[in-house]
Amino acid sequence: MRPVQDYPAYLLEIAFKEDATVYELLTIAISFAVFWGFSFVAAKPLLRRLTYNTPLLRSACEREYERFGKAMYEDFGLKLSREEAIEKMMRDWPDWIVFIPQHAVGSMLCIPSLFELGNASWASSLACLGCLSEVGWELENTAEIIYTRLFTKHGEKTFPNPVVFLLLLHHSLTTSLGIPMVLHYRNLWVFHHLVFDLQLAVVSSTLIEYSKLLDITKTNDLWKFKVCNFLILALYVWTRLLRWIYLSAHMILTWYHDKAWTFMAVGAVMIPLFSLFNAVFMIIPTYKRLMKFLRVSAEHESLPLDASEKQRRQSIIQLEAARGDLSNFDLEDNVMSFLDSLNDRKKVERRMTVPPREMKTWRSARMMRYASVPASGWKED
Numbered sequence: 151m152r153p154v155q156d157y158p159a160y161l162l163e164i165a166f167k168e169d170a171t172v173y174e175l176l177t178i179a180i181s182f183a184v185f186w187g188f189s190f191v192a193a194k195p196l197l198r199r200l201t202y203n204t205p206l207l208r209s210a211c212e213r214e215y216e217r218f219g220k221a222m223y224e225d226f227g228l229k230l231s232r233e234e235a236i237e238k239m240m241r242d243w244p245d246w247i248v249f250i251p252q253h254a255v256g257s258m259l260c261i262p263s264l265f266e267l268g269n270a271s272w273a274s275s276l277a278c279l280g281c282l283s284e285v286g287w288e289l290e291n292t293a294e295i296i297y298t299r300l301f302t303k304h305g306e307k308t309f310p311n312p313v314v315f316l317l318l319l320h321h322s323l324t325t326s327l328g329i330p331m332v333l334h335y336r337n338l339w340v341f342h343h344l345v346f347d348l349q350l351a352v353v354s355s356t357l358i359e360y361s362k363l364l365d366i367t368k369t370n371d372l373w374k375f376k377v378c379n380f381l382i383l384a385l386y387v388w389t390r391l392l393r394w395i396y397l398s399a400h401m402i403l404t405w406y407h408d409k410a411w412t413f414m415a416v417g418a419v420m421i422p423l424f425s426l427f428n429a430v431f432m433i434i435p436t437y438k439r440l441m442k443f444l445r446v447s448a449e450h451e452s453l454p455l456d457a458s459e460k461q462r463r464q465s466i467i468q469l470e471a472a473r474g475d476l477s478n479f480d481l482e483d484n485v486m487s488f489l490d491s492l493n494d495r496k497k498v499e500r501r502m503t504v505p506p507r508e509m510k511t512w513r514s515a516r517m518m519r520y521a522s523v524p525a526s527g528w529k530e531d
Contacts, residue, residue, distance in 0.1 A: 157181075166275045168336065175282065175329045182286025183293075190248045197244035203237075206363045211239035213365075217474050250355050252287050256280040257349035263342040270337070277342035278332045280349060285328040288321040316431060323424045324348075326416055334410070340400045347389040347397070354382045362477050367466055372447065379443070379476060383436050390428035398425070439476040446472040 161181055164174040201207050215236055223230050230238065259280035262273035295317060299305040309317075335341050361378040364371040398421050405413040450465045457465075 165279055166272065168271060168275070170333070172329065172333060175332055178279070179282045179285040179289065179329065182283045183290040184286075186252055186283075186287050187290045189251075193248045193251075194244045197247055198241060201243060202240050207240050207243060208236065209365060210363045211236045211243070213470065214239060214362075217470055247359060249287075250352055250359075252283065253349045253352035253355065256283045257346050257352055259283065260342050260346035260349070263339065264346055274337045274342070277345060278336050281324070281328050281332055281341075281345045284324050284345070284349065288325055291317070292321060292325075316427070319423060319427050323420050326420055327413075330413070330416075334413075335404070338401075338404065340397050340404065343393070344397050344401070347393050350385065350389050354385050357382050358477060366447075366469060366473055372451075375473070376444070376447070379436075379440050383433075383440055386428075386433045386436055390432055394425065394428060436476075439472075443472040443476045 161178060164170050165178060167174065170178075215232060220232070220235065223235055257280065260277045262268055263270075263277040267273060295309050295314060299309045299314065302308070331338075331341050357378045361375050364375045364378075366372045366375050402414070402417060402421070404410075405417060446468050450469045453462060453465055
């Protein structure tokens with residue numbers, strides 16, 4: 151048994167070891183899982199201290215409350231006043247933000263390899279650490295899903311079956327191919343580029359969270375909101391469609407030329423599944439919701455100067471609703487819509503045929519996990 155005090159030096163040694171074993175790579179991944187888990191716990195109070203009750207966050211939470219927060223708390227049987235609910239939203243906001251630095255670290259570790267900076271072996275090792283960091287986080291996140299689902303009061307609402315399915319689908323590519331790729335293809339540039347592109351979720355996540363702080367009833371903030379979401383869509387198209395197709399094809403050809411049939415077999419399942427995730431749950435819904443928002447925004451901005459107060463108020467309500475659809479990424483609803491499309495049923499038909507109790511659960515879960523307030527915020531104090 152290795153003494154605890156020797157582990158930092160041991161991890162540093164195997165992190166740059168070109169012939170690292172599966173056990174050593176798994177040790178690094180689990181170490182990342184522990185590191186990120188403790189980092190998230192430690193960072194939340196600090197972020198809470200820095201952001202709680204700031205004007206931007208308060209106004210954003212007030213808008214979220216008016217849009218759906220009140221109904222959400224009622225669904226969970228939490229009897230909170232408006233001010234209590236807003237304070238809870240502000241306290242819980244850091245629970246989601248803490249995940250952003252993990253992706254930032256993973257992407258930055260790939261930069262030396264992408265731009266051929268420094269020693270090639272050193273740069274490849276850093277890119278591999280970026281991959282193992284993601285593997286570690288996904289192991290930690292999977293453990294959180296299992297724990298929340300099985301051992302917390304609102305576990306099934308926090309992670310309903312469609313959301314569990316989608317999150318496991320998201321995690322499947324890295325967890326199944328991450329360590330084997332580091333083991334056999336640690337110096338392959340395509341691998342490093344793929345890791346970097348997938349970690350660029352840090353940019354879209356940051357833009358999404360920033361856009362939630364904007365007051366789109368103000369002309370300047372409305373313009374910023376549009377720019378943010380154009381950038382998000384452009385990033386998705388570039389990294390999750392164009393570059394994804396090119397790099398994945400190059401990866402498959404590499405496996406084929408190397409006669410790496412096991413990689414080919416696993417990739418034949420994982421790459422199409424992740425391509426499905428990219429298209430159906432990211433690119434297509436983002437495009438549709440952005441187009442809807444732009445239409446509603448154009449109608450709002452074209453209101454005549456002599457429009458009545460009632461017309462302006464209704465226009466703002468419609469604008470905020472379209473903004474909510476765009477900003478609060480609705481994973482569970484995307485899953486259900488996709489499953490419905492396989493059966494040639496319209497989304498509205500599903501909503502009409504779902505039993506009331508289940509619909510309430512799905513709606514609550516969507517709002518809990520993927521609105522600006524994270525899942526862990528809904529544990530009763």
